[in-house]
Amino acid sequence: MIPVKGYAAQTPTSDLASWDFQRREVGPHDVQFDILFCGVCHSDLHQIKNEWFEGIFPMVPGHEIVGKVMKVGDHVKKFKVGDLAGTGCLVDSCRTCENCKNDLEQYCLKGNSQTYNGLEQDKKTPTYGGYSRTIVVHEDFVLHISEKLNLAAVAPLLCAGITTYSPLRHWKVGKGHKLAVLGLGGLGHMGVKFGVAFGAEVTVLSTSPSKEKDAKKLGAHHFVVTSDPAQVKAAMGTFDYILDTVSAEHDFNMYLSLLRTNGVHICVGVPSKPAEIAAFSLLGGRKSVAGSGIGGLAETQEMLDFCAEHNIVSDIELIDIKDITASYARMVKGDVRYRFVIDIATLH
Amino acid sequence: MIPVKGYAAQTPTSDLASWDFQRREVGPHDVQFDILFCGVCHSDLHQIKNEWFEGIFPMVPGHEIVGKVMKVGDHVKKFKVGDLAGTGCLVDSCRTCENCKNDLEQYCLKGNSQTYNGLEQDKKTPTYGGYSRTIVVHEDFVLHISEKLNLAAVAPLLCAGITTYSPLRHWKVGKGHKLAVLGLGGLGHMGVKFGVAFGAEVTVLSTSPSKEKDAKKLGAHHFVVTSDPAQVKAAMGTFDYILDTVSAEHDFNMYLSLLRTNGVHICVGVPSKPAEIAAFSLLGGRKSVAGSGIGGLAETQEMLDFCAEHNIVSDIELIDIKDITASYARMVKGDVRYRFVIDIATLH
Numbered sequence: 001m002i003p004v005k006g007y008a009a010q011t012p013t014s015d016l017a018s019w020d021f022q023r024r025e026v027g028p029h030d031v032q033f034d035i036l037f038c039g040v041c042h043s044d045l046h047q048i049k050n051e052w053f054e055g056i057f058p059m060v061p062g063h064e065i066v067g068k069v070m071k072v073g074d075h076v077k078k079f080k081v082g083d084l085a086g087t088g089c090l091v092d093s094c095r096t097c098e099n100c101k102n103d104l105e106q107y108c109l110k111g112n113s114q115t116y117n118g119l120e121q122d123k124k125t126p127t128y129g130g131y132s133r134t135i136v137v138h139e140d141f142v143l144h145i146s147e148k149l150n151l152a153a154v155a156p157l158l159c160a161g162i163t164t165y166s167p168l169r170h171w172k173v174g175k176g177h178k179l180a181v182l183g184l185g186g187l188g189h190m191g192v193k194f195g196v197a198f199g200a201e202v203t204v205l206s207t208s209p210s211k212e213k214d215a216k217k218l219g220a221h222h223f224v225v226t227s228d229p230a231q232v233k234a235a236m237g238t239f240d241y242i243l244d245t246v247s248a249e250h251d252f253n254m255y256l257s258l259l260r261t262n263g264v265h266i267c268v269g270v271p272s273k274p275a276e277i278a279a280f281s282l283l284g285g286r287k288s289v290a291g292s293g294i295g296g297l298a299e300t301q302e303m304l305d306f307c308a309e310h311n312i313v314s315d316i317e318l319i320d321i322k323d324i325t326a327s328y329a330r331m332v333k334g335d336v337r338y339r340f341v342i343d344i345a346t347l348h
Numbered sequence: 349m350i351p352v353k354g355y356a357a358q359t360p361t362s363d364l365a366s367w368d369f370q371r372r373e374v375g376p377h378d379v380q381f382d383i384l385f386c387g388v389c390h391s392d393l394h395q396i397k398n399e400w401f402e403g404i405f406p407m408v409p410g411h412e413i414v415g416k417v418m419k420v421g422d423h424v425k426k427f428k429v430g431d432l433a434g435t436g437c438l439v440d441s442c443r444t445c446e447n448c449k450n451d452l453e454q455y456c457l458k459g460n461s462q463t464y465n466g467l468e469q470d471k472k473t474p475t476y477g478g479y480s481r482t483i484v485v486h487e488d489f490v491l492h493i494s495e496k497l498n499l500a501a502v503a504p505l506l507c508a509g510i511t512t513y514s515p516l517r518h519w520k521v522g523k524g525h526k527l528a529v530l531g532l533g534g535l536g537h538m539g540v541k542f543g544v545a546f547g548a549e550v551t552v553l554s555t556s557p558s559k560e561k562d563a564k565k566l567g568a569h570h571f572v573v574t575s576d577p578a579q580v581k582a583a584m585g586t587f588d589y590i591l592d593t594v595s596a597e598h599d600f601n602m603y604l605s606l607l608r609t610n611g612v613h614i615c616v617g618v619p620s621k622p623a624e625i626a627a628f629s630l631l632g633g634r635k636s637v638a639g640s641g642i643g644g645l646a647e648t649q650e651m652l653d654f655c656a657e658h659n660i661v662s663d664i665e666l667i668d669i670k671d672i673t674a675s676y677a678r679m680v681k682g683d684v685r686y687r688f689v690i691d692i693a694t695l696h
Contacts (some may be wrong), residue, residue: 052628080585082605098609099609104609107609107632107633107634109585110610167634170634177575237457253622260456261446261447261452261457264636267627267630267631268631269627270628270631271627272629274601274624274625274626275624275625275626275627276622276623276624277622277623277625277637278620278622278623279615279617279618279619279623279639280400280618280639281636281639282615282637282639283615283616283618283639283640283641284455284639285454285455286369286515286518286638286639286640286641287638287639288612288636288637288638288639289625289630289631289636289637289638290634290635290636290637291627291628291629291631291632291634291636292631292634293631293632293634
């Protein structure tokens with residue numbers, strides 16, 4: 001076994017703190033890479049606090065992981081020592097179900113292995129995430145990272161990036177479409193960048209007028225303050241798609257009224273309470289509320305390659321891991337432009 | 349003006365009773381047809397009881413209307429005296445908005461004119477429905493009815509028929525798809541007939557085991573009793589589409605679990621309380637909840653022609669209009685196979 005230094009929550013009520021644990025030896029198809037940066041996702045906090053479901057403790061969060069390959073197994077073909085590498089929300093899946101065969105490992109029908117707070121495919125061994133110095137992952141679940149981009153700013157692409165890229169691609173959002181991005185946080189700011197890159201006319205919907213300048217800087221064409229009834233009224237029936245990145249409670253019926261006929265409200269955030277949706281909000285214009293979760297491995301690589309080609313990364317604030325609890329508090333308040341990334345060199 | 353005998357609710361708390369009112373004279377583009385049969389839709393009851401919104405009283409319900417043309421305006425080209433004719437939920441629309449131009453008058457952006465409990469395009473004159481002896485409608489909102497079919501059983505096609513036909517066509521449900529029809533009432537039984545006619549493998553979902561025989565008689569291939577956990581478990585992740593015709597409260601998250609990846613739950617019923625939908629029910633398989641309302645005029649004619657070609661009508665119970673209140677009570681209990689139709693000859 002490989003001894004690893006990490007940061008873990010020992011229980012749902014304890015703060016993250018240093019924890020020594022072990023990872024498996026590098027198997028024939030495994031890649032071991034030393035973690036250089038790990039993004040901080042809102043779901044890290046949801047999970048260490050058991051806000052979604054009963055977690056597996058101790059829990060080492062982190063699924064926006066980039067680093068440098070240190071060792072590869074005898075049969076590994078896709079990576080060599082010294083390559084940049086990344087891992088997102090998944091470290092394995094059944095590989096045999098219909099969805100896995102169709103590059104939709106995120107929807108593995110037998111249950112995939114989440115990067116942390118999950119179990120390996122033996123359904124026994126817990127997984128530990130990227131708030132740690134090194135990780136061992138089957139090569140099929142390791143992504144290639146371009147040398148061209150700022151590596152720390154690439155980390156959030158592994159979750160915030162693919163979570164917004166995948167639905168925009170699935171629903172073929174692009175030229176001729178009006179896309180609204182709801183919420184301007186870690187996911188939302190990537191939704192704006194991808195929407196603009198795909199040729200859509202992008203509007204940011206936000207309760208905070210103060211975010212308009214930032215939204216425009218990110219490339220958004222328009223900004224609607226959703227707490228202003230006049231602005232909401234003017235936007236009614238105008239959007240083809242809403243990309244909803246908000247994980248706080250919000251009024252779906254109001255947002256559905258902003259969609260055009262046949263419009264789709266795509267949820268990628270996970271509010272802890274169910275959405276309340278009136279039948280007439282959907283029937284009055286053949287509208288849909290859809291959900292989309294991260295992306296498959298092939299699509300994640302496609303997204304990373306697209307980002308390298310178009311020079312797209314996240315806007316980040318690099319932090320020392322000892323500041324993680326304070327950073328969570330700022331994240332909850334929306335006080336981050338737009339993603340915290342841990343400099344893993346600060347983890348001793 | 350043309351004097352007309354009808355049945356109306358004078359207030360939201362009064363039962364339907366005989367009422368004499370007037371319709372406009374036949375204009376140059378109008379068709380007047382004497383009503384022979386009018387279907388009884390659950391929405392008739394919702395509306396006379398103000399369960400959806402504040403109605404316009406006196407209210408003459410009925411939007412599943414068939415009869416025989418008695419008079420046509422000078423410029424009418426599509427109909428002549430003696431033709432069979434029908435009118436569904438709409439008697440007019442703005443005709444100029446993007447949706448009207450795209451044969452989606454049901455989603456008219458300026459507000460269409462509902463056949464009853466609505467206003468003409470002058471936004472002043474109330475509309476009165478098919479629980480009456482004769483009706484005057486602009487020819488563009490009158491449908492041709494085949495002589496080949498049982499006319500009384502055609503009436504429900506004008507609402508129950510198009511409401512189920514339209515979404516199945518829009519989502520291209522057919523060969524190779526597993527379609528679940530939720531609820532086996534006026535809409536549901538038409539959903540089964542169309543699903544089967546389009547080549548889908550059709551399952552009826554119902555809380556009543558007693559409906560299995562009927563479901564199979566209508567052509568359904570399978571039947572799942574949703575109050576039986578074992579049957580529900582076996583059906584999980586199996587349907588491409590659910591056509592949800594239920595207007596009572598129900599557990600959307602349970603039904604969403606029955607959908608395959610990319611599955612769509614299509615609502616055509618209108619529960620009075622909002623649906624509660626957990627984010628994970630949608631995200632875990634890129635699922636959607638969509639709504640669809642009736643259909644446009646061109647599609648309604650297409651549906652009627654399809655029915656004539658494939659010998660499809662509703663299963664009905666013909667009633668005397670004096671039994672309407674008792675029939676509503678039976679409808680609320682689901683005690684009708686599957687649509688009441690009023691024999692307008694009983695309205696004196």
